[in-house]
Amino acid sequence: MRKFLLAAIILVIGITFIARLSYLQIFSFSPNQVMEDPAIKAIYDYPERGYIFDRKGELLVANQPAYDVMVIPREVQSLDTLEFCSLLGIDKKTFKSQLAKARVYSPRLPSVLVPQLSKKDYARLQEKMRRFQGFYIQKRSLRYYDTDSGANVLGYIAEVNARDLQNNPQYIAGELIGRTGIEKQYEHILRGHKGVKYIQKDRFNRDIGPYKDGLLDTLPTQGREITVTLDKALQEYGEKLMVGKRGGIAALEPSTGEILALISGPTYDPSLLIGRDRSRNYSKLHYDSIAKPTWDRSILAEPSPGSPFKIINALIALQEGVITPATTIPCYNGFYVGNKKRGCHCGGGMRDLNVGTFKSCNAYFAVAFRKIYDKYKTTAEGMDVWEEHVKSFGLGTYLGYDLPTGRPGRVPSKEYYDRVYGKNRWASSYIISNSIGQGEIATTPIQLANMTAAIANKGHYYTPHILKEIEGEPIDFPEYTTPKHTTIDKKHFDGVVQAMADVYEHGTARWLQVRDITMAGKTGTVENFTRIDGVRTQLTDHSVFIAFAPVENPKIAIAVYIENGYFGSRYAGHIASLMIEKYIKGEITRTDLEKRMLEKTLEAEYAKPYSGQPFKINERVW
């Protein structure tokens, strides 16, 4: 018995050890060793982000180097602090506190002392850098904008946040990701793949050489450059016109659906969101909750479309056969809903499609609208038909364009009215405002532009999109090259397009004429309300204009929406005509008009609701 005691203990110890070791090395072992090993540091080699060019090959976005001054506190030796500070352009106090902060973080590891020096500062510093032990300069790449416009559509890049990290495991903290606009949408094309170098570290986190002699290291692949459908000149010109105005402009090429310009006013210089002042600038922009410069009105604003929507109602009425172009409707300087009169500015008289359109007669379209509903047994049934026709123009949907944000607008349906008024508690008189583009219908500028393109194409449109080429190769995505047809037969468009051309020739937009350019358009003046201290208050009308040109072979379809710009031809129409002229001719002949449009601002109008004083609306200022 005593003989075996020791042998038994030896065996029990051996078995215990083996059990513990198998627990550690077999069951607890994680195969993802390299990433978790504190002795191995992955150093990433970041590729250059892809450039962005406009449709004519003009550079929009590129990269620029920036220079961080780094410090390893332990290696700092006595230095001429004053000279160093003046070279860096910081004061001695900042220098001291930054150095102390770096020392707290780690005396052995590099910290940023001064971030993102400009090229100029760097040039001054570079010569003398070797005299300052413990400091060195690290290059990093920032976005460079070769334009001061397009901030919202181009988007910006920012450091990944916690949610990005959770959703995209390939990113690590501190990396940059496209946060909005094109940068976000085409992040995967622009960013490329980072390369990685594994470095063996010791327990003080110092480098002691490559891990496995670099066997697992990879090289970065460069980001690819893209060409977008934007027209840089048009975009810049549009933004200039929008100075001092709020609103959105969307311009498309009807034959392809390519987005020529997406302008939102007010906007900002995209260069504000790079460099040392990024954070301060971003706060300023982000917290401007009145002008909302970061809110892209061209794709997010959802006002009522106003009179341009009359065109759609006319087309539906024609398609449903309830009117013909020759059908005449009387206008009594207004029309009656029940026994309530609604006004009209057209002057009164017998209106057919052509005259009704170019004079923008409310009565004509109200009656035509009601005729559509009268064709069906119930309003609800008519509603379904009407809704289907409207939606076929891309209204009430996100459209499917390649930008990361958007709004669907609203096409009211019978379910919508059931919800608002209660089931069977509404009738055609409740919805009559939609006949003239007021009421419940709501559209974004890009939807209006797309609707205009569909009219220009006489019955079909291509999904608006912004990507044109990747690395010089034209994209060929079926969702952008297959036409989408509206529910309206092609033959019904001729009369309507003619009427729109007459709007320009001798209708509500006759002030906009440009020599040698034929245009088809429609003005809109949208009543709108806000709440001031809980009181529903009417504000100056929104100015809306849609147009395409030239009429015979449309090159551009545009929708302009100017908040509180009063009637359609006043701001929206003029801006639209200038942009069309700029796009088609490349230069502006009507310099007086251009000057006026560039100089006039609506700031006084926008200040009214916030003034606390009673104010007048729809003033004729010029």
Place this chain on the structure above:
Amino acid sequence: MSVSGKSVIKRLDWFSVLLYIALVFIGWLNIYSATVTEDTANIFNFSALHGKQLSFIIASGIAIVLLLAIEANFYERFSGLLYLVSMVLLLGIYPFGKTINGATSWYNLGFFNLQPSELAKVATALALAKYLSDIRTDIKRPKDQLYALGILLIPVILIVPQPDPGSALVFFAMSFVIFREGLPLYYLGIATTLLVIFILTLIYGTLWVLIILALLLVLFLLLKKPSFKVPVIPLSFVFVATILFSFSVSFIYNSVFEQRHRDRFSLWLRLEKDPRKLNEILRTIGYNTYQSEKAIESGGFFGKGFLEGTRTKGNFVPEQHTDYIFSTVGEEWGFLGTSTVVILFTALLLRLVYLAERQKNPFSRMYGYGVISILLVHYFINIGMVIGILPTIGIPLPFFSYGGSGLLFFTALLFIFLKLDANRLKELF
């Protein structure tokens, strides 16, 4: 005398020798990996740690030849003197010793540091064997039991203040020899019971220990045969003694121990429930264990390969070439390597048990048991600590850890026994 005529080379237990060589070789490879840098890659670079260890291995080889050449009964005859000398050396530490890492355990001999406690281990094993094998000693007699324990306690008393609790523990382990030779087993039973109560008290507190004891007592009274007469007085004595012990444990733990001692136990038994404090302990005194566990874990089944251990290269495990050398095995050779080392040690120890049991001469047998006890306790505590199942007690892994003094004396310890074993048939007459 045909057997005795053959040379010691023929009669040596080569199986043990091979295991010894394997362990020393594997140990050296891992020391090389744990300490080598690009500047010292040459294995014969004697200024580097691996080169120094290599020179100690060569010195050990020479020592082996000398030890085998010495007449076998020399060890028995001079064991008393050797014991005396080593005790004097232990005493001499206090005026003349050299302090390394806070422990005064070495004499500086210029070319290397002599650790007299290593010598004392060999001498004590010999002296104990000598005393117990004396024809006049009867281990059943309490007086002789006390003498035997005294031989072990003297070096303990001399070593503890150095401080070197690890080595002190080794001498306690030699009480196995006394058990093997007839010390009643209930001493072991009592020791084990005390250890269990000690741990239970630390984990659950005195109250729960009392409740468990009471339950056991009730269970015993219910289940006993009706004919069994309960020894009331001894039983109640044991019961009271246990209660007192349990109380004294919590008293000693809370009032006598210093915080650093308590921290080690808290870490080992996971007594600290506050995760913030536990983290603090893990980061400070638990750092070594944590890093070595992680290094071993990261080796996986096959290991990262020789010289490929990233944590070894980055010096993440402090003292990796000495007490924590096993973590290098774990990281670079994986489970295959660690289990091989465990099997080698188990095989060597079992082989030594077999050799000890076949000795006809009681002195040789008892010395053999002394050797086994010393090796076993080193191996058990060292690897147990490195893989995180025992508290941190600084004690080297025999034949493996870096250190000249250690390697030489472990070699001496083993080869004196192998010499005795080789001589076993010769001694009969």
